[in-house]
Amino acid sequence: xxxxxxxxxxxxxxxxxxxxxxxxxxxxxxxxxxxxxxxxxxxxxxxxxxxxxxxxxxxxxxxxxxxxxxxxxxxxxxxxxxxxxxxxxxxxxxxxxxxxxxxxxxxxxxxxxxxxxxxxxxxxxxxxxxxxxxxxxxxxxxxxxxxxxxxxxxxxxxxxxxxxxxxxxxxxxxxxxxxxxxxxxxxxxxxxxxxxxxxxxxxxxxxxxxxxxxxxxxxxxxxxxxxxxxxxxxxxxxxxxxxxxxxxxxxxxxxxxxxxxxxxxxxxxxxxxxxxxxxxxxxxxxxxxxxxxxxxxxxxxxxxxxxxxxxxxxxxxxxxxxxxxxxxxxxxxxxxxxx
Amino acid sequence: xxxxxxxxxxxxxxxxxxxxxxxxxxxxxxxxxxxxxxxxxxxxxxxxxxxxxxxxxxxxxxxxxxxxxxxxxxxxxxxxxxxxxxxxxxxxxxxxxxxxxxxxxxxxxxxxxxxxxxxxxxxxxxxxxxxxxxxxxxxxxxxxxxxxxxxxxxxxxxxxxxxxxxxxxxxxxxxxxxxxxxxxxxxxxxxxxxxxxxxxxxxxxxxxxxxxxxxxxxxxxxxxxxxxxxxxxxxxxxxxxxxxxxxxxxxxxxxxxxxxxxxxxxxxxxxxxxxxxxxxxxxxxxxxxxxxxxxxxxxxxxxxxxxxxxxxxxxxxxxxxxxxxxxxxxxxxxxxxxx
DNA sequence: AAGGGTTATTAAACCGGTTTAATGATCGAA
DNA sequence: TTCGATCATTAAACCGGTTTAATAACCCTT
Numbered sequence: 001x002x003x004x005x006x007x008x009x010x011x012x013x014x015x016x017x018x019x020x021x022x023x024x025x026x027x028x029x030x031x032x033x034x035x036x037x038x039x040x041x042x043x044x045x046x047x048x049x050x051x052x053x054x055x056x057x058x059x060x061x062x063x064x065x066x067x068x069x070x071x072x073x074x075x076x077x078x079x080x081x082x083x084x085x086x087x088x089x090x091x092x093x094x095x096x097x098x099x100x101x102x103x104x105x106x107x108x109x110x111x112x113x114x115x116x117x118x119x120x121x122x123x124x125x126x127x128x129x130x131x132x133x134x135x136x137x138x139x140x141x142x143x144x145x146x147x148x149x150x151x152x153x154x155x156x157x158x159x160x161x162x163x164x165x166x167x168x169x170x171x172x173x174x175x176x177x178x179x180x181x182x183x184x185x186x187x188x189x190x191x192x193x194x195x196x197x198x199x200x201x202x203x204x205x206x207x208x209x210x211x212x213x214x215x216x217x218x219x220x221x222x223x224x225x226x227x228x229x230x231x232x233x234x235x236x237x238x239x240x241x242x243x244x245x246x247x248x249x250x251x252x253x254x255x256x257x258x259x260x261x262x263x264x265x266x267x268x269x270x271x272x273x274x275x276x277x278x279x280x281x282x283x284x285x286x287x288x289x290x291x292x293x294x295x296x297x298x299x300x301x302x303x304x305x306x307x308x309x310x311x312x313x314x315x316x317x318x319x320x321x322x323x324x325x326x327x328x329x330x331x332x333x334x335x336x337x338x339x
Numbered sequence: 340x341x342x343x344x345x346x347x348x349x350x351x352x353x354x355x356x357x358x359x360x361x362x363x364x365x366x367x368x369x370x371x372x373x374x375x376x377x378x379x380x381x382x383x384x385x386x387x388x389x390x391x392x393x394x395x396x397x398x399x400x401x402x403x404x405x406x407x408x409x410x411x412x413x414x415x416x417x418x419x420x421x422x423x424x425x426x427x428x429x430x431x432x433x434x435x436x437x438x439x440x441x442x443x444x445x446x447x448x449x450x451x452x453x454x455x456x457x458x459x460x461x462x463x464x465x466x467x468x469x470x471x472x473x474x475x476x477x478x479x480x481x482x483x484x485x486x487x488x489x490x491x492x493x494x495x496x497x498x499x500x501x502x503x504x505x506x507x508x509x510x511x512x513x514x515x516x517x518x519x520x521x522x523x524x525x526x527x528x529x530x531x532x533x534x535x536x537x538x539x540x541x542x543x544x545x546x547x548x549x550x551x552x553x554x555x556x557x558x559x560x561x562x563x564x565x566x567x568x569x570x571x572x573x574x575x576x577x578x579x580x581x582x583x584x585x586x587x588x589x590x591x592x593x594x595x596x597x598x599x600x601x602x603x604x605x606x607x608x609x610x611x612x613x614x615x616x617x618x619x620x621x622x623x624x625x626x627x628x629x630x631x632x633x634x635x636x637x638x639x640x641x642x643x644x645x646x647x648x649x650x651x652x653x654x655x656x657x658x659x660x661x662x663x664x665x666x667x668x669x670x671x672x673x674x675x676x677x678x
Numbered sequence: 679a680a681g682g683g684t685t686a687t688t689a690a691a692c693c694g695g696t697t698t699a700a701t702g703a704t705c706g707a708a
Numbered sequence: 709t710t711c712g713a714t715c716a717t718t719a720a721a722c723c724g725g726t727t728t729a730a731t732a733a734c735c736c737t738t
Contacts, residue, residue, distance in 0.1 A: 001451075001476060003694055016720045019696060026697095029716065044474050049453045050398065054389045054723050057455065061436065065482075068425070073637075082683035085585040086407070086439055095452075097400065097439045098421075099431050112340075113434075114388045114398065114453060135383055137340060226624050254624040261626065275500050285593040286625060287600065342724055351689045365727095368686065390724035393693050409722060 002043035008128075011039040014093055022047050029205045033072060052055060054116065054293070061095050062308055063115035067122060067272035068100045075225070076249065077278035077297045080142060081286040084301025092309055112136065117308045119143060121299075139311040141304050147189050154311055154318040160193035161200070163248075163293050163325040168201025170327060171244050177207060178242040178270065182232055182252050188218040192275070198246070213240065218249060229255025234250045237263060244333070253290055272333040276325075289330035299323050341382035342637055350378040361386050392453065393491050400434045401647055402454035408441045409614040415481070416636045417460070421483060423640025424458060451475065456484060456647045458640075461527060470629060478650040480643050484609035484659075486528045491563060493650055493657040495642045499532035500539070502664040503630050505583075506613055507540025509666060510583050513674040515611065517581040518544060523572055525555040533615070537585070552579065553615065556587060568594025583611035585674070589618045592629055592671075615664075629671035638662050 008015045013032060020026040021036045028036075029099035039045075055060040064085055066078055074082075081099070097115055117139035123130065125147045142155035170205040171179055181198060184191040186332035195214055215232050222228035229252035233245070238257075247253040253275040257267060259285050265271050267288060277283045284290070303321045311317050347354045351643070352371060359365040360375045367375075380385075392398045401423055405417055411420075421437070428435050436454055456478035462469065464486045472479040481494035510518055520537060523530040536551055541548035554571050561567035568591035572584070576598070586592040592614040596606060604610050606627060616622045616631035642660045650656050 005694075014693080016697075016719080017717060020717090023696080027716080032716085046451045046475065048393075048694050049451050050389055051392045051723090052696075053723085054393050054694080055451065055696045056386075056721075059389065061453075068429075073422055073426075074418075079413075082437075083412055084422075086437055087412075088438050090407075098435045098437060100425055100426055112385045112388050114392065114400075136385060224620060226620060242426070251620070253619075253626075258624060281563060281565060281590070282593075282621075285590070285597060287596075344724075354725080355689080355727075356687060359687090366686080390693090391726075393695085393724080394726040396693075543734050550696085574710080 001048075002040075002045040004045070004047070005035065006018050006043055007040050007045050010043065010264050011036045031314075034215060037045045044188075047281065049266065051141075059116055060112050061094060061097050061115045062089050062305065063097045063113050063118040065099050065118060068152060075241035076251065076282075077280065077295070080278060081121070081301040081304075082207075082299035084298035084303075087298070088302040089178035089309075092305075094305075094309065110140075113304055117141070117312045119237065119308055120306045123147070124187075125189075133238050137315070139308060139315060140202075141302050141308040141311065143300055145189055145193075151320060152318060154319040156300050156307065156323060158190070158300070158325040159322050159326070160190050160293055163276070163327075164194040164197025165201045166197075166327050167246055167293060168198040169204065170329075171246075171272065171274070171333070172201060172205040172207060173274070174333065176244045177243075178210070178240075178244075180232070180236065180240065180242040180245045181214045182229060182247045182256070183216050184216055184248045185218065191216060194255075198259045200211075200314045212244060217252075225251035226255035226258070228252055230259045232256075232258035233263070237265070243270070244274070246277045247273065248279050250275045250282045250290065250292065252287075253292075257286070268332050268334040273331060274327075288332045291328065291330045291333045292326050294321055340387075341379075341384040343384070343386070343394035346375065348385050349382065350375045368609065373495040386585055389453075398453050398455055399432060399646065400436050400454045401573045402426050402436045402438055402452050402457040403427040404438050404457060404459045408634060414617065415590065415621075417551055418633070419617060419636035420460070420643075423637035423642075424644045425640075426639040427500075427636070427644035427650075427677075431644075433471045433644075433648065451477075456480070456651045458546070458643045458647055463526075464487065464528075464626045477656070478647060478654060482639055482643050484528055484532075490659060491657060491661065493646045495639050495641070495660040495662060497529070497634055497648065497664040498661050499529050499664070500536035502615070503533035503536025503567065503664075504540045504543075504581050505666050506585055506615075506632060507537040507617045508543065509547060509668075510585075510611065510613070510672070511544040513611070513672065515583045516551060517549070517579075517583075519571070519575065520553045521568060521584060521595070522555050523587045524555055524557065530555060552581060555593075556664040562663060563588035564588050565597070568596075571595075572598035572602070576604070582609070583613070586612065586614045589616050589621045589625075589631065590613045590627065592622075592631075593625065607671050607673040612665075622667075623669065630667065630669045632664050632666050632671045634664050635662055 004018050008018045013036060013050060017028060017032060018036055020028050021033050028328060051193060058299055086096050119141050121143045123142050123146050131269050142153060145155055145157045146153050183194060199276055217228050233256050242281050245256055253273055256273055260267050260271055267273055275283060275290050275292040276295060278295050278297050280294055283292040300323050307319055307321060343354050343357050347357045352375060356367060356371060356496060357375050360372050361366050405608050407413060411461055423552055425435050456557055457472060458480050460482045462481050462483060462485050483493060484494055484496045485492050538548050556567050572595050584595055588594055592612055595612055597608055599606050614622060614629050614631040615634060617634050617636050619633055622631040
């Protein structure tokens with residue numbers, strides 16, 4: 001590859017001049033510009049992004065840290081989130097660096113990434129990385145609230161507690177007395193928040209809430225979301241007494257529907273299904289159309305990107321954005337059940 | 340941020356020594372190593388990835404160029420492909436830079452990316468970028484074959500022609516005489532290859548092939564894949580005479596199924612559906628379970644990553660990988676139709 | 679005690695850009 | 709004609725690492 005020096009030499013000008021021709025930060029006369037561009041073309045010269053980044057201390061790259069499950073696949077939620085991030089970043093001229101490498105805890109090996117800021121998914125409890133990024137002066141935005149809550153950190157999240165309350169309220173109002181909740185993995189804050197919301201709804205309606213009716217997704221037990229839904233119904237429908245199921249994702253709901261078909265349970269007549277949806281288009285295409293809560297993962301991603309870019313421009317800025325998840329009633333819930 | 344100089348000064352050693360402590364490329368005595376690490380910790384020093392990249396001329400980043408549709412969303416195929424790329428890259432210590440920015444054709448603005456190599460999706464006909472990357476000496480791997488074919492380029496692709504032939508053969512054997520093909524966008528090589536495969540099957544069975552029965556996805560007409568499927572059936576079922584539909588993706592099949600439900604057409608009794616699937620788990624979860632061709636986008640991605648890493652280590656290396664797409668019979672096709 | 683062979687460390691050059699401060703050229707006004 | 713102002717260009721320093729060639733320190737042998 002030709003360098004800026006090669007161009008400068010051949011065009012008979014200085015490095016600085018060539019630099020200015022390309023960056024346009026300083027006006028260069030018509031003639032000189034033309035000669036430089038011509039030589040550059042001749043030599044096949046393109047500015048080196050890394051050298052430039054080193055100099056201006058900016059890479060125009062946003063880092064996106066996603067913890068992948070052990071089998072290396074990402075969920076529909078992840079995928080839509082990424083989509084949102086990319087969309088917003090592209091719009092503002094940023095590229096996105098995906099990082100799924102397990103974090104090295106050996107600081108000797110820990111090397112700063114070539115990014116101007118970082119969006120981090122599913123922060124852990126008391127996540128030490130948050131402090132580390134702060135110390136390094138790298139702008140950070142979380143997707144999913146920090147635990148414990150901390151409003152000196154920028155983050156975006158759904159109104160999980162409220163959404164779960166809403167779902168519970170809707171089901172109980174419709175006459176359901178007992179509900180199976182196929183919740184997310186128990187180590188996630190969303191799982192905790194949602195359970196609280198649902199409990200609150202039961203309390204509000206003066207009905208007893210059974211912890212046993214809350215399942216948690218478990219990597220070791222379930223090979224996939226659909227399998228989680230399928231197995232949970234197969235295992236519990238006989239033994240437990242419920243007339244409605246709330247599922248963690250649309251995929252889980254697909255598994256529930258398959259189990260219902262095999263057991264000859266009519267949906268929604270004998271079993272109502274509500275999905276906490278991460279795939280807006282899927283819910284309306286399956287039969288029966290799924291009543292669901294739209295989480296808008298893409299919006300979460302886009303907002304996270306906006307927040308990050310804001311923060312890159314002003315480190316002192318931090319903000320929290322709550323994406324309103326709301327119930328969309330379709331066909332998978334009965335409204336006059338009272339089993 | 341503290342720099343290597345700060346550490347060197349405070350530890351009373353030279354830059355080079357500090358560098359060696361972190362990179363471990365040269366042995367440094369026990370005592371010196373300890374003092375340097377201690378000072379580094381004290382100062383909160385982490386090696387600067389960009390400076391390091393500039394010096395060693397390697398970033399350990401693979402670029403992934405995906406053309407996003409105008410609404411900025413990616414398809415399930417894209418998403419799975421990315422998944423595969425990430426999985427393989429992570430395994431080998433590479434990170435992935437997603438680039439969806441439209442390519443600047445103004446060479447003044449065109450800046451080399453901070454990547455060691457590039458995986459490019461859906462190359463265009465006579466894609467000028469291929470030559471450009473070659474000229475810049477950047478390792479390149481395509482996902483989707485180059486057009487025209489060129490075996491001096493590394494790429495991965497499905498055996499599209501063959502797969503389409505297989506599908507056609509299966510349907511014609513089953514007694515179908517007329518098939519609607521909801522093909523991909525007409526500017527894609529896959530669309531071309533698949534059509535050829537299908538035509539070949541008709542020829543082989545001595546049946547007439549009607550160009551009118553091949554539709555192409557069109558961004559301007561269809562808001563989504565499902566809508567494409569839905570509308571195509573609604574518009575043509577009465578007028579055209581077909582007993583089977585081949586769809587570009589599972590989502591398109593979902594639209595077809597919805598249209599069938601609304602028109603009271605039984606699947607598979609009166610209409611058979613086969614999806615060229617990009618979402619393995621979805622096909623088996625919907626009702627009826629979709630007979631489909633598994634494209635294994637994740638495998639394509641993983642293979643592309645492998646090829647790229649190979650090529651980064653040896654520029655002269657180039658290889659082509661064909662991922663075998665094969666028909667999986669489930670429930671959505673009748674086998675004794677002859678309408 | 680001097681010479682030869684290791685080994686550990688350093689100073690300086692280098693990677694390929696940007697930017698600052700200084701220089702040179704050009705022009706209009708006094 | 710000369711001075712000052714404006715503008716284009718340049719030389720050199722800088723960004724934060726790696727690496728090479730030279731030096732210094734050490735150990736062992738004769």
